[in-house]
Amino acid sequence: MKRLLLLSALILSSYSFSQTVNDVPLKDIDVEYVQIIGTGRSLSTKVNVEIDFGQETKSISFKNGTNIKDEKGRNVKFNSMMDALNFMSENGYAFQFAYTTNDEKDNAVYYILKKKGRP
Template identity: 85%
Template sequence: MKKLLTFSLIAFASFAFSQTVNDVPIKDIDVEYVQIIGTGRSLSTKVNVEIDFGQETKSISFKNGTSIKDEKGRNMKFNSMMDALNFMSANGYSFQFAYTMNDEKDKAIYYILKKK
Protein backbone atom coordinates (compact mmCIF):
# COMPACT_ATOMS: atom_id res chain seq x y z
CA MET A 1 0.00 0.00 0.00
CA LYS A 2 2.88 2.37 0.79
CA LYS A 3 4.36 1.74 -2.65
CA LEU A 4 1.06 2.64 -4.31
CA LEU A 5 0.79 5.82 -2.27
CA THR A 6 4.39 6.78 -3.05
CA PHE A 7 3.88 6.13 -6.76
CA SER A 8 0.66 8.17 -6.75
CA LEU A 9 2.38 11.13 -5.09
CA ILE A 10 5.27 11.04 -7.56
CA ALA A 11 2.89 10.83 -10.52
CA PHE A 12 0.81 13.73 -9.17
CA ALA A 13 3.92 15.84 -8.57
CA SER A 14 5.14 15.31 -12.12
CA PHE A 15 1.84 16.64 -13.50
CA ALA A 16 1.50 19.44 -10.97
CA PHE A 17 4.83 21.04 -11.85
CA SER A 18 4.87 20.73 -15.62
CA GLN A 19 4.84 23.53 -18.15
CA THR A 20 1.97 23.39 -20.60
CA VAL A 21 0.79 24.75 -23.92
CA ASN A 22 -2.97 24.80 -24.40
CA ASP A 23 -3.21 22.64 -21.23
CA VAL A 24 -0.96 19.95 -22.76
CA PRO A 25 2.33 19.27 -20.89
CA ILE A 26 5.24 20.12 -23.18
CA LYS A 27 6.85 16.70 -22.74
CA ASP A 28 3.56 15.02 -23.73
CA ILE A 29 3.08 16.84 -27.04
CA ASP A 30 2.79 13.94 -29.46
CA VAL A 31 4.25 15.45 -32.64
CA GLU A 32 7.62 15.20 -34.34
CA TYR A 33 8.10 18.94 -35.04
CA VAL A 34 7.15 22.15 -33.25
CA GLN A 35 7.67 25.79 -34.08
CA ILE A 36 8.48 28.37 -31.44
CA ILE A 37 7.77 31.98 -32.28
CA GLY A 38 9.51 34.81 -30.48
CA THR A 39 8.32 38.40 -30.57
CA GLY A 40 9.72 41.39 -28.71
CA ARG A 41 7.94 42.89 -25.76
CA SER A 42 7.61 46.66 -25.63
CA LEU A 43 9.85 48.40 -23.09
CA SER A 44 11.48 45.10 -22.10
CA THR A 45 14.45 42.98 -23.09
CA LYS A 46 12.41 39.79 -22.64
CA VAL A 47 10.62 38.00 -25.47
CA ASN A 48 7.15 36.51 -25.79
CA VAL A 49 7.40 32.90 -26.90
CA GLU A 50 4.56 30.87 -28.35
CA ILE A 51 4.51 27.29 -29.58
CA ASP A 52 2.77 25.95 -32.65
CA PHE A 53 2.55 22.18 -32.86
CA GLY A 54 -0.54 22.09 -35.06
CA GLN A 55 -2.90 22.14 -32.10
CA GLU A 56 -6.42 23.41 -32.09
CA THR A 57 -6.60 26.42 -29.80
CA LYS A 58 -9.27 26.84 -27.15
CA SER A 59 -9.78 30.53 -27.67
CA ILE A 60 -10.79 32.69 -30.61
CA SER A 61 -7.39 34.38 -30.65
CA PHE A 62 -4.58 32.15 -31.92
CA LYS A 63 -1.96 33.78 -29.68
CA ASN A 64 -3.82 33.28 -26.39
CA GLY A 65 -3.78 29.50 -26.60
CA THR A 66 -0.17 28.93 -27.61
CA SER A 67 1.79 30.60 -24.83
CA ILE A 68 3.86 28.42 -22.54
CA LYS A 69 2.32 28.35 -19.07
CA ASP A 70 4.17 27.58 -15.85
CA GLU A 71 2.93 25.25 -13.14
CA LYS A 72 0.69 28.05 -11.78
CA GLY A 73 -0.92 28.71 -15.16
CA ARG A 74 0.91 31.99 -15.80
CA ASN A 75 2.61 32.83 -19.10
CA MET A 76 6.31 32.06 -18.90
CA LYS A 77 8.75 34.85 -19.69
CA PHE A 78 12.04 34.19 -21.44
CA ASN A 79 15.10 36.43 -21.42
CA SER A 80 15.86 35.67 -25.06
CA MET A 81 15.14 33.18 -27.80
CA MET A 82 18.23 31.28 -26.67
CA ASP A 83 16.66 30.97 -23.22
CA ALA A 84 13.53 29.54 -24.86
CA LEU A 85 15.62 27.19 -27.02
CA ASN A 86 17.47 25.89 -23.95
CA PHE A 87 14.12 25.40 -22.20
CA MET A 88 12.75 23.40 -25.13
CA SER A 89 15.97 21.35 -25.34
CA ALA A 90 15.55 20.43 -21.67
CA ASN A 91 12.02 19.32 -22.55
CA GLY A 92 13.07 16.90 -25.29
CA TYR A 93 13.42 19.00 -28.48
CA SER A 94 16.42 19.73 -30.71
CA PHE A 95 16.99 22.74 -32.96
CA GLN A 96 16.57 22.25 -36.73
CA PHE A 97 16.60 25.73 -38.32
CA ALA A 98 15.45 29.31 -37.82
CA TYR A 99 14.07 32.16 -39.89
CA THR A 100 12.70 35.66 -39.33
CA MET A 101 9.71 37.55 -40.68
CA ASN A 102 9.08 41.27 -40.67
CA ASP A 103 5.78 42.95 -41.24
CA GLU A 104 4.63 46.52 -40.66
CA LYS A 105 3.95 45.94 -36.97
CA ASP A 106 6.27 43.26 -35.64
CA LYS A 107 9.43 41.33 -36.17
CA ALA A 108 9.22 37.66 -35.27
CA ILE A 109 11.82 34.92 -34.99
CA TYR A 110 10.76 31.35 -35.79
CA TYR A 111 12.65 28.25 -34.62
CA ILE A 112 11.76 24.81 -35.95
CA LEU A 113 12.46 22.05 -33.42
CA LYS A 114 12.31 18.27 -33.64
CA LYS A 115 11.48 15.90 -30.84
CA LYS A 116 14.58 14.00 -29.73
Protein backbone atom coordinates (compact mmCIF):
# COMPACT_ATOMS: atom_id res chain seq x y z
CA MET A 1 0.00 0.00 0.00
CA LYS A 2 2.85 2.39 0.86
CA ARG A 3 4.44 1.71 -2.53
CA LEU A 4 1.19 2.53 -4.30
CA LEU A 5 0.89 5.84 -2.44
CA LEU A 6 4.52 6.70 -3.15
CA LEU A 7 4.13 5.85 -6.84
CA SER A 8 0.93 7.93 -7.04
CA ALA A 9 2.65 10.89 -5.38
CA LEU A 10 5.58 10.70 -7.81
CA ILE A 11 3.28 10.54 -10.84
CA LEU A 12 1.17 13.47 -9.65
CA SER A 13 4.22 15.58 -8.84
CA SER A 14 5.57 15.07 -12.36
CA TYR A 15 2.40 16.70 -13.71
CA SER A 16 2.43 19.62 -11.28
CA PHE A 17 4.96 21.78 -13.17
CA SER A 18 3.75 25.13 -14.42
CA GLN A 19 5.29 27.97 -16.36
CA THR A 20 7.78 29.78 -14.15
CA VAL A 21 9.98 32.86 -14.11
CA ASN A 22 13.09 32.30 -11.97
CA ASP A 23 11.32 29.29 -10.43
CA VAL A 24 8.26 31.36 -9.41
CA PRO A 25 5.04 30.03 -11.04
CA LEU A 26 3.44 32.69 -13.25
CA LYS A 27 0.08 32.11 -11.56
CA ASP A 28 1.70 32.95 -8.18
CA ILE A 29 3.15 36.28 -9.31
CA ASP A 30 0.75 38.67 -7.57
CA VAL A 31 1.40 41.88 -9.46
CA GLU A 32 -0.82 43.93 -11.73
CA TYR A 33 1.78 44.83 -14.37
CA VAL A 34 4.65 42.93 -15.99
CA GLN A 35 7.27 44.15 -18.45
CA ILE A 36 8.75 42.00 -21.23
CA ILE A 37 12.14 43.19 -22.43
CA GLY A 38 13.40 41.85 -25.73
CA THR A 39 16.89 42.19 -27.14
CA GLY A 40 18.27 40.54 -30.27
CA ARG A 41 20.76 37.70 -30.19
CA SER A 42 23.80 38.06 -32.36
CA LEU A 43 23.87 35.76 -35.41
CA SER A 44 20.35 34.51 -34.66
CA THR A 45 16.75 35.34 -35.49
CA LYS A 46 15.71 34.49 -31.93
CA VAL A 47 15.31 37.10 -29.22
CA ASN A 48 16.55 37.28 -25.63
CA VAL A 49 13.54 37.84 -23.41
CA GLU A 50 13.52 39.01 -19.82
CA ILE A 51 10.34 39.28 -17.78
CA ASP A 52 10.35 41.96 -15.10
CA PHE A 53 7.58 41.74 -12.51
CA GLY A 54 9.38 43.76 -9.85
CA GLN A 55 11.16 40.79 -8.37
CA GLU A 56 14.13 41.29 -6.10
CA THR A 57 17.39 40.66 -7.89
CA LYS A 58 20.42 39.22 -6.19
CA SER A 59 23.59 41.31 -6.31
CA ILE A 60 25.66 38.23 -7.09
CA SER A 61 24.10 35.92 -9.65
CA PHE A 62 25.57 33.19 -11.78
CA LYS A 63 22.58 33.27 -14.12
CA ASN A 64 22.46 35.61 -17.06
CA GLY A 65 18.99 37.08 -17.42
CA THR A 66 15.65 35.65 -16.45
CA ASN A 67 15.11 31.90 -16.36
CA ILE A 68 11.72 31.19 -17.98
CA LYS A 69 10.52 27.57 -17.94
CA ASP A 70 7.55 25.83 -19.55
CA GLU A 71 5.12 23.41 -17.89
CA LYS A 72 7.62 20.56 -18.34
CA GLY A 73 10.40 22.44 -16.55
CA ARG A 74 12.41 23.14 -19.73
CA ASN A 75 13.93 26.54 -20.50
CA VAL A 76 11.81 28.52 -22.94
CA LYS A 77 13.47 30.15 -25.95
CA PHE A 78 11.33 32.64 -27.84
CA ASN A 79 11.47 33.07 -31.62
CA SER A 80 10.24 36.65 -31.44
CA MET A 81 8.61 39.17 -29.14
CA MET A 82 5.24 38.01 -30.50
CA ASP A 83 6.10 34.50 -29.35
CA ALA A 84 6.82 35.89 -25.86
CA LEU A 85 3.64 37.97 -25.93
CA ASN A 86 1.56 34.91 -26.88
CA PHE A 87 3.21 32.92 -24.08
CA MET A 88 2.31 35.59 -21.53
CA SER A 89 -1.24 35.91 -22.92
CA GLU A 90 -1.72 32.17 -22.47
CA ASN A 91 -0.61 32.65 -18.86
CA GLY A 92 -3.09 35.37 -17.91
CA TYR A 93 -1.58 38.67 -19.08
CA ALA A 94 -2.93 41.21 -21.60
CA PHE A 95 -0.88 43.61 -23.74
CA GLN A 96 -1.16 47.32 -22.78
CA PHE A 97 1.48 49.19 -24.79
CA ALA A 98 5.01 48.94 -26.19
CA TYR A 99 8.00 51.20 -26.63
CA THR A 100 11.55 50.90 -27.88
CA THR A 101 14.93 52.32 -26.97
CA ASN A 102 17.65 52.74 -29.51
CA ASP A 103 20.83 54.29 -28.19
CA GLU A 104 24.46 53.27 -27.71
CA LYS A 105 23.86 51.42 -24.44
CA ASP A 106 20.39 50.01 -25.00
CA ASN A 107 18.62 48.68 -28.08
CA ALA A 108 15.52 46.90 -26.88
CA VAL A 109 11.76 46.48 -27.22
CA TYR A 110 9.60 46.78 -24.11
CA TYR A 111 6.06 45.42 -23.78
CA ILE A 112 3.92 46.37 -20.79
CA LEU A 113 1.32 43.77 -19.83
CA LYS A 114 -1.50 43.77 -17.31
CA LYS A 115 -2.85 40.74 -15.50
CA LYS A 116 -6.20 39.77 -17.02
CA GLY A 117 -9.25 40.13 -14.84
CA ARG A 118 -7.92 43.07 -12.83
CA PRO A 119 -9.81 46.39 -13.06
